[in-house]
Amino acid sequence: MLTIKRVPTVLSNYQENASGCGRNCLGSCCLPVSKLPLYAFRSKEMHWEERMNRGLFRYDVTACETKVIPGVHGFVAQLNEGRHLKKRPTEFRVDQVIQPFDPNKFNFTKVGQEEVLFRFEAGEEDKSCFFESAPVDADVLPNVVAINVSPIEYGHVLLIPRVLECLPQRIDPESFLLALHMAVEAGSPYFRLGYNSLGAFATINHLHFQAYYLAIPFPVEKALTQKIKIDKDASKSNVKISRLLNYPVRGLVYEVGSSLEELADVVAKSCICLQDNNIPFNVLISDSGKRIFLFPQCYAEKQALGEVDQELLETQVNPAVWEISGHMVLKRRKDYNEASEDYAWRLLSEVSLSEERFQEVKSYVLGATGMMEFENNPVELTTNTENNLLAACTTPTQFPGGCLVLQ
Secondary structure, three states: EEEEOOOOOOOOOOOOOOOOOOOOOOOOOHHHHHEEEEEOOOOOOHHHHHHOOOOOOOOOHHHHEEEEEOOOOOOEEEOOOOOOOOOOOOEEEEOOOOOOOOOOOOOOOHOEEEHEEEEEEEEOOOEEEEEEEOOOOOOOOOOOOEEOOOEEHHHHHHEEEOOOOOOOOOOOOOHHHHHHHHHHOOOOOOOEEEEEEEOOOOOOOOOOOOEEOOEOOOOOHHHHHHEEEOOOOOOOOOOOOEEEEOOOOOOOOEOOOOOOOHHHHHHHHHHHHHHHOOOOEEEEEHHHOOOEEEEEEHHHHHOOOOOOOOOHHHOOOOOOOHHEEEEEEEEHHHHHHHHHHHHHHHHHHEEEEOOOHHHHHHHHHHHHHOOOOOOOOOOOOEOHHHHHHHHOOOOOOOOOHEOOOOO
16 A cells, blocks of 8 residues: 655644534534525625635735746746644555545534535526525535635635535536536636545545636646547547647646536546546646646655655645646745746656556546547647637636736
């Protein structure tokens, strides 16, 4: 069994003492008789700042220094010295992507309701609605949006699908579609959702997505891509699939075709394939839910086998979805001051599968989605520019100037 002695990020103020209740929590003892704010799909102003003013966060993330690292790719570095404090040591299995839910370990049913922003559920009308207080429907398993008390950026939240179902950290089509709906509802290309599997630096084995605002394109969003030519006679899907080029982590890019449901189905099948084959992975939901990045990775395995350079290990950076996308969260002033494009590239290169292994995994994934690649795949390159990303913003972005990254 491969293990890494790790220090997990504290996601909730109740994580340190997870036993018992004695309060309003998200467990079956409290949630079904609660009245929580309800956000019905289709007024989205998250009460994130109000929770910050109430002192529920472990530090002020808006005071963290952030800069664009000089270079071609524009990696973003943040100095977040508070994120590694008040942690307790533990050991994480890194050789199993799917592990059973353990109710005795910290999970999101033990989160206090004051950390919840709202429930996130489908509405019965064509427009979105926000209710300050709404009873929990006994026939509906509630989806919950809660603050991350150790935030990486402004608006950092957790989307917890069907919290009372106590699902382990594994992708399913229904939950992934829910995450896409949240990206659409945010109405801003600067609001992204991310997912980390077990073995790819998920810290809690209870199904959840993370999300936050960062008012600058991620380097991966600007990367060159090559479209994968699919045999249309073998597949009826209109989802466009490409692979990343000239980026340190090899990955696949999915773009919406006929519908959000179709996109969710194809990406979920891809993720389920990786789960079933015990391949750790990270997912970035970008462009208001229209573009998905899938990164199979192997950093934790290399780390457990002692194959990662000691200099990289000393930075204590665990390359999860945000780091892989180009947002480097650094815990030491020295690393922040010395951050360079070469460092970011070296770190992320350790994350990536080899080209041979990536081609093998790509074949698994395409087969799982019912797609067949033409053997002679002509090169068709796409450049994703900053202007394309900005043009995707259809509604005003609602966050303060304090979270802008100055170049």
